[in-house]
Amino acid sequence: MALRPRRAPRDLPGGQPDTRCRPSPVTSTRDLSNEHVGAAVGCARAPGSVSIRADLEAREAEYLAPYAARSRDSQGRLRAESEDPIRPAFQRDRDRIVHSKAFRRLKHKTQVFFAPTGDHYRTRLTHTLEVSQIARTVAKVLRLNDELTEAIALGHDLGHTPFGHAGESVLNALMPGGFSHYEQSLRIVDVLEQERRGLNLTWEVRDGIAKHSKGKDGAPIGIRPSLRAATLEGQVARVADLVAYVNHDIDDAARAGVLNTADLPDEAVEVLGRSSSERIGTLVADVVERTLETRPDIELRMSDEVLAALLDLRTFLFDAVYENQVATAEFKKAEGILGGLWERVRQEPEAFLDLRTVREEGIDAASRDFLAGMTDRFAVGLYERLFIPKPWARTTRL
Structure with missing residues (x-):
């Protein structure tokens, strides 16, 4: 899905910064949706007739590093709207995503x-x-925009299927043209949320969501400019995704008895450490120190030794966990569930699918949206309702 930036005018005639307050169109607190909770109605002003938002933007300009993204310099939203x-x-x-x-x-x-019973x-x-x-x-150490970083991080996996990567593999096989969770994440924020109005996020957040994925072999840094996020904040979120899942998936696999931490690659452990x-x-x-060394032309970096150790751990996880027969045995059943649901909902689109999507984009797109949006338990419950016979209960006369 193409990202179409729309830059709103930011300066007044003569080149002066536009600090005029742009009041929200709402007229009472009853008009505020969840994402507006806590925002003042109207146009609150600080001394000097500057809006609270403009004051916060000025603080950003003062504190953030020159290479950080600034809210008031955003390339805008797909649809123009009043500023908060x-x-x-x-x-x-960030608030809209949450x-x-x-x-x-x-x-x-x-x-x-799949559907773990343990609490942890x-x-x-x-x-x-x-x-x-x-x-x-x-982001904080590098003096980047931590709110942009957080928004990208919180939105990066919204399009993931039920049953993890097994579910993604099923939809990739079923969907003409394939399926990718990051494209679905972008579709959710652009189209599907808010009754098909979308969240109307800024270009920078959408760009970060669209370019966070690395797959099995992709590197977190050092990739071609066309494949990486345009902002350093988006690039940081991409690195953080890999750092997070490599470490917490080791924890979960050890807790499940799928691997023993003593089996982790010795060289990687020696470089990175034994515990999560x-x-x-x-x-x-390492990311912070190596990146700061590139100033003033900042570029996100990792040392060769640390990056190699991180990628070794990822390779180990794919072999020992993600593609392990014991760990993935239940996913064979999950594949059967999603495959069965794919066929069934297409037989009665009016009962299951969004008919507007069916009309405008076809039944494949509508089926993809429905299945990708399911939780694990919703998919299992719907499958049971559609395919598993219920016990016959004999009624008796009173």
């Missing part, structure tokens, strides 16, 4: 282990929160 009286653009995007239905569904979507296994939601924490830590905390600390410190 309090929140800068990237903070507003209050979205797709974000709430992440708590019931698989990270690695990661879900797609806890993974997202860990990515956000790591990304914000790096040590490894994350080493990785974050």
Whole structure:
């Protein structure tokens, strides 16, 4: 899905910064949706007739590094809208993502282990929160825009399927042209949320979401400019995603008995550390230190030794966990569930699918949106309702 930036005018005639207040169109607190909660109605002003939002934007300009993205310099949104009286653009995007239905569904979507019964296994939601924490830590030290970084991190996996990467593989095989979760994430924020109005996020957040994925072999840094996020904040979120999942998936696999931490590659452990905390600390410190060495022409960097150790751990995880027969045995069943649902919902599109999508984009797109949006338990429950016979209950006369 193409990213179409739209830059709103930011300066007044004569080149002076536009600090005029742009009041929200709402007229009372009853008009505020969830993502507006806490925002003042009208146009609150600080001394000097500058809006609260403009004051926050001025603080950004004063504190952030020259290479950081600034809210008031955003390339804009797909649809023009009034600015919030309090929140800068990237903070507003972060709030919209947190209050979205797709974000709430992440708590019931698989990270690695299907429908884990233990309380401490990661879900797609806890993974997202860990990515956000790591990304914000790096962004703060580099004096990047941490609200932009956080918005990208929180939105990067909204398009993930039920049953983790197994679900993505099923939809990739079923969908003409294939399926990728990052493209679906962008579709969710652009189209599907808010009854097909989308979240209307800024170009910078959308760009970061669209370019976060690395796959099995992709590097977190050092990639071609056309493939990496346009902002350093988006590039930080991409690195944080890999740092988070490599470490927490080791924890979960060890907890599940799928691997023993003693089996981790010795060289990687020697470089990064034995515990998850040590490894994350080493990785974050290395990214920050190597990146700061590139000033003033800043570029996100990692040392060769640390990057190699991180990629070794990822390769180990694919061999020992993600593609392990024991760990993925249940995913064969998950593939059957999604395959069965794909066929069934297409037989009765009026009962299951969004008919507007069917009319405008075809039944394949509507089926993809429906299945990709499911949680694990919703998919299992719907499959049981459609395919599993219910026990016959004989009624008796009174």
